[in-house]
Amino acid sequence: MNPVSPLDNVRIVLSHTSHPGNIGATARAMKTMGLSKLYLVNPKRFPDSEADARASNARDILGSAQVCTHLDEAVRDTHLAAALTARPRDLPHPTLSARQAAMALVRQARQQPVALLFGRESAGLTASEISQCQLTVQIPANPAYSSLNLAAAVQIMAYELRMALDESVMHSAARLPELASLHEVEGFHRHLEQIMITSGFLDPKQPKRLMRRMRRLFARTRLEKEEVNILRGLLSAVDVRKPD
Amino acid sequence: MNPVSPLDNVRIVLSHTSHPGNIGATARAMKTMGLSKLYLVNPKRFPDSEADARASNARDILGSAQVCTHLDEAVRDTHLAAALTARPRDLPHPTLSARQAAMALVRQARQQPVALLFGRESAGLTASEISQCQLTVQIPANPAYSSLNLAAAVQIMAYELRMALDESVMHSAARLPELASLHEVEGFHRHLEQIMITSGFLDPKQPKRLMRRMRRLFARTRLEKEEVNILRGLLSAVDVRKPD
Secondary structure, X not given: OOOOOHHHHEEEEEEOOOOHHHHHHHHHHHHHOOOOEEEEEOOOOOOOHHHHHHHHHHHHHHHOOEEEOOHHHHHOOOOEEEEEOOOOOOOOOOEEXXXXXXXXXXXXXOOOOEEEEEOEOOOEOOHHHHOOOOEXXXXXXXXOOOOOOHHHHHHHHHHHHHHHXXXXXXXXXXXXXXXXXXXXXXXXXXXXXXXXXXXXXXXOOOOOHHHHHHHHHHHHHOOEHHHHHHHHHHHHHOOOOOOO | OOOOOHHHHXXXXXXXXXXXXXXXXXXXXXXXXXXXXXXXXXXXXXXXXHHHHHHHHHHHHHHOXXXXXXXXXXXXXXXXXXXXXXXXXXOOOOEEEHHHHHHHHHHHHOOOOEEXXXXXXXXXXXXXXXXXXXXXXXXXXXXXOOOOOHHHHHHHHHHHHHHHHHHHHHHHOOOOOOEOOHHHHHHHHHHHHHHHHHOXXXXXXXXXXXXXXXXXXXXXXXXXXXXXXXXXXXXXXXXXXXXX
């Protein structure tokens, strides 16, 4: 029995699509990347011969598409919903890049259904639609002309979801080391600072540029739990007041 | 005066395109990602109203497109040409993923023109066309259905080229701190090992698993020159034999 792919847990939701060609092209974009769950909220024309033509050999995706009258129906039983937006919104939503969002979605999709929403060709998603999502997604684009075609945006996101799948398989291998918690990392930083002061290397009265540099260094690496243990062991071992 | 973007040195070459809609969608895909140089080798219909319609506000790209009768004309003065292929070919070409190829192309495009070739909708590039390129590119896709629409393939590559640009700008910004040389990093590792032994934390007779862990940690971060100086300063400060 094949294990279910996390991509089977990722829904592509198109809201109020005007051009059936974009629905067909979306189906093809999805299938080329291994996605299959298409939800259509109030499409203007569907089914439609133009959608069929543009879907090429992905007509099965159109055939199994769920047509809904309200966005609620498409996202109701998902555990994470992300909204694609072309421009920054004045809304209290964390915004991720396409790549970051794909990784977050695939991670969640290993457990539960997730949804990725795309709005109207003309105006994108409404503020009310976005408010039903936990995060917004932006595809990095030319600031002078960022107007991607709807199906082209789906293609990029579908591609990044597939790439994230490979990534997350790599990173979820059972043998991957456990990362230290933020609390543990903070404990290490404090210990390091104390040793820097005790050893006379850092003058606590001077600005703490040195500590900022060290924090920056270790922030880049994402310390593992065992590494923090080793580093703190070393700090304890060298913790002897200077015998002067 | 704006500096020239490496993306201005990247040509998108479409060979023998059948559907003018794909040419228009390619222009839009290019412009959304900041690409502008379009070359058309023997397009079936061009210019064409369908191309204009699908280009949306990227019609300027169509207006400045170079139409050629032979592929030679499009790639003649480029320094790196990459051919998109859907399936592995029995040809002596190195094959890169979309992401890898984008990075290689942008790197080269900082100096000289480069080209990325896309073949016919039906059959892709011919063996003879591919043989004029230095490398082939594959977009990771669903093995059961990898047939991306032509303009969708251009969109993914254009997106990866833009992402590679950010990547390479990030890594080449003038103000970026100078990385430590391998020699300096090695000096730090030796110093660290010496302190680990002097402090009694590491038994030199035991297997050096601890040092391997430390090397792995710092290999992940790519130490900067100044960071190595700080770390070695700290190691010197704590370098006092245990008093007993």
